[in-house]
Amino acid sequence: MKAAAVWTGRSTGSKSTAYRLDGRIITGVAEIVPFSLSVGTHKLTVQATDVAGHTASVESTFQVTIDIAHLDQLVDMGKDHGDFLTNGTATSLQAQIASLQKAKTPLERDIRLKALKITINVQSGLTMKQSFANIAILAGVNKATVSRVINGNRNISEKTRKKVEDIMKQYNYVPNSIARGLATKKTFTVGFCFDYTNKQAYANPYFYKVLQGIEEVVYNHDHMFLMMSDHDGKNGRSTFERVVVERRVDGVIIPNTLLNERNYELLTKHDMPFVVSGENTLKQADAPWVDIDNVQAGRILTEHLIDLGCRNIMIYAGGSAAKRDKFLGDRLNGYHEAMRQHHLEPQVIEHADFLKKLYDSPRSGSEAQRPDALICCTHEQLFEILDWENGNPLLAELALATFDSFPMSKYLKYPVHFVEIDLEMMGKQAAQMLFSRMNKESGVPPFISIPTQIGK
Structure with a gap:
């Protein structure tokens, strides 16, 4: 929607002509965005200069009024002239104009007129000044309500919240996080x-x-x-x-x-x-803390191996690491609980070399000490064991188990039993x-x- 103010006065023989509207320089044909001129009297001045340097000026005054009763006809004319990119724009303006025309009090009329002004400025390609005030006017609520919606206050109806949020989305309103923080004393x-x-x-x-x-x-x-x-x-x-x-x-x-x-x-x-x-x-x-129940994890993994028929279950915990890291110590405690409950003898090793010696030594009394299952408390420990795969019978004779799955497990020749640990949930x-x-x-x-x- 655009209105044009055209100066048609002649300045024959002039070298140059300057036009001013309310003291502001404009071109010969000034395109004035609707509502950019306030209601009331305005002055247009034309100053001409001839080749000799002589100047002369003419002033004209005009009145700006808003004919609310016929605004809808102006939109219809704009539709006919193709001034709107989409029919939806015209329909939106018509709805606001109809609401304005039904205003019963001067205050109600002023509020709806301001909302119409904001919409026209946006549709004309101007950037709406982002403020609580404009959002409040468009949503038909007060600024405090807009503030409550932005700050997530629960003491507000869902209907009002959605109305304000829809207006914010429609006009691409982004709250100022610094101002928001100053008001709420939060950094978000x-x-x-x-x-x-x-x-x-x-x-x-x-x-x-x-x-x-x-x-x-x-x-x-x-x-x-x-x-x-x-x-x-x-x-x-x-x-x-x-x-x-x-x-x-x-x-x-x-x-x-x-x-x-x-x-x-x-x-x-x-x-x-x-x-x-x-x-x-x-x-x-x-x-306050949040953690995986590592004691329970160690216990159910050990019980799972017992249910599979394993009795000589060894756990690779690592001495200093288990003392330093709480989660390793808890997994070890869960293992001990399950072994004790089933009257089985716990076997804890601190280094993978100890296990390797059992399998490298000739068959003798040490064979009885060989485990039929091994729990690795970390994936690093598991990979140490898997590194022996070539030329060592360990994986063929042993049920391996660890904590949490890993992407490469499906490619292993021998299965690895594991406990699912939901770290994302943690x-x-x-x-x-x-x-x-x-x-x-x-x-x-x-x-x-x-x-x-x-x-x-």
């Missing part, structure tokens, strides 16, 4: 702490499974996700410490390997909501618990232990 960001110097963590595909679960929940809550390192920087402070002290995030997830006394005191001192990924190993019992549960704590919900459990099952 969740952090994950790790140590970037630990290259082994990056090589572990299960690290990314946990992250995948965390990110899904974070993004579903319309938050950003920030990864930070606990490694000290040049100034002696880690990124993690700076983020917590400066409150760059609303909450943080930290692996149990990095939850030391210093980090615990840092989080509690600054009242930063946090959840531990992995069972809490600190003496402080109030550190990430999801950790993130969901964090949001519950960030929102200060009641009844949040102090920890979540995720059960496992035998894989198929």
Whole structure:
């Protein structure tokens, strides 16, 4: 929709002519976007200059009014002239005009007229100034209601929420996250702490499974996700410490390997909501955590092998690693529970070489010590055993088992029994618990232990 203001005065013999509308320079034919001129009196000035440098000017005034009763006819004319890209645009304007024409009070008329103005500006190719005010006008609600919808306030009807969200989507409205944060005193960001110097963590595909679960929940809550390192920087402070002290995030997830006394005191001192990924190993019992039930996993895997007829079941746990890593110690405890319950003698080895010697030695009394099943607590340990496949009878005589499946298992000559461990669910549960704590919900459990099952 466009209106044209044309100056038709003659300036014979002039060298140049200048046109001004309300003091603003315009071209000879000025295309004026609807509603760009306010209602009331306006002045058009024409100044001509001849070849000798003499100037003369003429001023004309005109009135701008809004003929609400005939606006629909103007849209019809625009349709006939092909001024609309689609019929839907014209239909939308006609609906707003009909609503405007039915206004019963001056206030109601002004509100609907402002909404029509915004729509026309957008349809004319102008960018709508993104603000609560414009969205509120278009949705027919107050600015506080728009703010509640954007901030996820639950004390609002679903009908109103959908109406506001539809308007925001229609006009490509994107809330200003900085202004939103200032109003709510939130960053709408969740952090994950790790140590970037630990290259082994990056090589572990299960690290990314946990992250995948965390990110899904974070993004579903319309938050950003920030990864930070606990490694000290040049100034002696880690990124993690700076983020917590400066409150760059609303909450943080930290692996149990990095939850030391210093980090615990840092989080509690600054009242930063946090959840531990992995069972809490600190003496402080109030550190919330989410982990796989590794004791249960070790127990059911051992019982599965017993159900298969195995009795001489050995577990490859690794001495120092089992003491250092809580999850390995728990798997070992689950193994001991099952063996004890079935009155079987546990056999724990710390190095693969011990097992290899049993098979390399001549058949003698050592043959009785050979296991009929072997549980490897990690995939790295399993791969050590699989590396013996060429020229060694181990895999032909032994039932192998481990924790969690891996993509290459289907290509192995001999089957590997395993426990399914849902690390993605672990990430999801950790993130969901964090949001519950960030929102200060009641009844949040102090920890979540995720059960496992035998894989198929």
